[in-house]
Amino acid sequence: MRATTVSTQPIAGQKPGTSGLRKTTPEFMAPHFLENFVQSIWTGIGGLAGKTLILGGDGRYFNDRAAQVVLRMAAASGAARVIVGRDGLLSTPAASHLIRSRGADGGVILSASHNPGGPDGDFGVKFNIANGGPAPEAVTSAIFSASRSITEYAIVESQDVDLSVLGESRLGDMVVEVVDPVADYAALMERLFDFDAIAGLFASGFTLRFDAMHAVTGPYAAAILQDRLGAAPGSVVNATPLPDFGGGHPDPNPIWAHELMAAMSGPDAPDFGAASDGDGDRNMIVGRNCYVAPSDSLAVLAANATLIPACRGGLAGVARSMPTSQAVDRVAEALGIACHETPTGWKYFGSLLDAGLVTLCGEESAGTGSDHLREKDGLWAVLFWLNILARRRVPVARVMADHWQRYGRTYYSRHDYEALNADLANALMDDLRARLPDLPGTDAAGLIVRGADEFAYEDPVDGSRAEAQGLRIWFENGARAVFRLSGTGTVGATLRVYLERHDAQTLDYETQFALAPVIAAAEALAGIASRTGRTAPDVVT
Structure with a gap:
């Protein structure tokens, strides 16, 4: 050799x-x-x-x-x-x-x-x-x-x-x-969460459907949720990792996890549904007839953190990526802790976690994690939710209703335009970037622009700086639109448009209806349809 x-x-x-x-x-x-x-x-x-x-x-x-x-x-x-x-x-x-x-x-x-x-x-x-x-x-x-x-x-x-x-x-x-591959991780989870309480929840008749999407989390979920915690056999579906993920797309969102979404809205829906992605670092949380958006999930975890053994002493701080909704910011303000805004990419949370400045962090793209690792962690988020439900003994929908009643609801959505011509996508961003200084005070489909900038980040720990991390536009009604080119695709360019608005009064709108004025304003500013020929996004989450 x-x-x-x-x-x-x-x-x-x-x-x-x-x-x-x-x-x-x-x-x-x-x-x-x-x-x-x-x-x-x-x-x-x-x-x-x-x-x-x-x-x-x-x-x-x-x-x-x-x-x-x-x-x-x-x-x-x-x-x-x-x-x-x-x-x-x-x-x-x-x-x-x-x-x-x-x-x-x-x-x-x-x-x-x-x-x-x-x-x-x-x-x-x-x-x-x-x-x-x-x-x-x-x-x-x-x-x-x-x-x-x-x-x-x-x-x-x-x-x-x-x-x-x-x-x-x-x-x-x-x-x-x-x-x-499972043993050490499972032992870590048992140290972080109240496994006895979660096992008691399942023993009471609580039902679960976890869709592993034929990806790597299947063996982890089966070993922890079924074998250790007592979820009924078969609660973990699509549990065998396959080289082509069974022909599916291992992205835990309502579009690609449509089988789970259908099951959770059916007449015999389980009490709790969840999914994870290809490598196990993302998550989707669903209650019976209640989808939990990732940004909302991060805010709920922060608001209920002290129910978890690992967080009983409270949170040092929280962090979110810039495109993630500002729902967690309101929780941090109520708790009197810092909320850090970073560029997209889990690596930006690392120095904050290492320095002890934050305990919990997350991204709108279905990633949530804490200081137990330096990666986002899909099954950890599922166990966090189960621990909350085991302590509170109310349905997911009630958890969300209580949260919105206290903090208001941040309506939020991401619109993805995939496989665009890279030159065309870059030109669209360049043109919008050039107009940012002149946008404040202008009318965009009936919304008045309050401010606009290109996000740059200086790490408070090591002083490193990241430029050109996305275009942010705020409107006078408190709404926000963010434009960013993604770095995770392999064909052409993906334009992501993030849209949000906060409402403290009306908590039961359909999300896209609630965001319709912001969607129209974003289109008026960027001209996506006229420049790309796309009259609608490829994926809405």
Whole structure:
């Protein structure tokens, strides 16, 4: 067994986004593409000699082959140990926890999160640093720089490592340790939540439907919700991870989790419904005939945090991404704690969590988490909700009604225009950006613009600065519209338009009806229909 050096040259398009590098699966499977990026990670982090890494992925197509490549390249570059989930599987939250609990130097996560999988789907590779969180801008910039100057990569020639058997083996001088992907994570959850109270809820006849969407969370949910907490067998559906996610789109929202939404509105609806995504870091919460928007979910968790053993002492602070609705801001104000507004991307929460400035954080894109990890955590959010319900013993709809009665309702929606021509999308944003200084005081479909800017963020802990993080427009009635190009797609450009308005009086409008004036104002300002030909968004959440 020996390491070989393979000559290569830079491949365009290897700049990591907010959650690593995502491309189509055929692109990642092309000659040298994966190897170039992995070698660029090793270079970008200052080498791998003597280091310990965590490795795992969501089981999507090419996960098994990619894991073997990463192992052989880690061995060739002098890694001391790689801890990998059995069969190459680890949810992103479980990987973050293992990095932290095992004192690893970082981890490689093979996933494109909520993007579709399969031979014609998407694949992704993300590097997380020693605190368990996504690599910050300085590290991803170093990785990208390395990808633009790479001339060779090192890889060991060997047979595949058997990842189906727990225990240790060697790949050259490197130890490969295969671990149960669920056990350590499940033990962490039991320390954070009142499992006895939740088990008592299920023992009382409480019913659940958790849709794992044929993604990585299935084994975690089955082990925790059914085996440990006593949810009825079959409560976890689509629980077997499949390379193509069963032909579905593993994004937990009402569009793609339509089977769950139908079940929760049926005559025999369970008391509680939930879903998670491809790599297990996102969540969707549904009550009987009651969908909980992610921004609302974050606010409810903050308002009820002291019902959870891990938060009985209260919250140090909360944080949300800038496009996330301001519902949690009102809870933070009532609690007398700080609310931090960050750019999109979980990596921006890391320094706040490490410094103890926040306990709870979340994004409108179905991600919620706390200081137990440095990643968002889908099943953790589900357990948080179950713990609240076990303590309060009221339906989800009642929890939401009580919350809105106290804080008012922030009507909120995201409109996605997918696979746009990138030049066209950038021109739309550039034109709107140029007009921002002149917008205050102008009329937009009957709403008067109160203020407009481009969001920039200075980290209060390390002083790092992120520019050009989205265009914000406020209206005199307190409504807000945000325009942003997403970095998680693999084809063309995705324009996201975030719309919200707060209402302290009328709490039962249909969301799109409540937001109709803001939707019209956003269209008047940006001219999306006239510029793109799209008369409606592709996805509304």
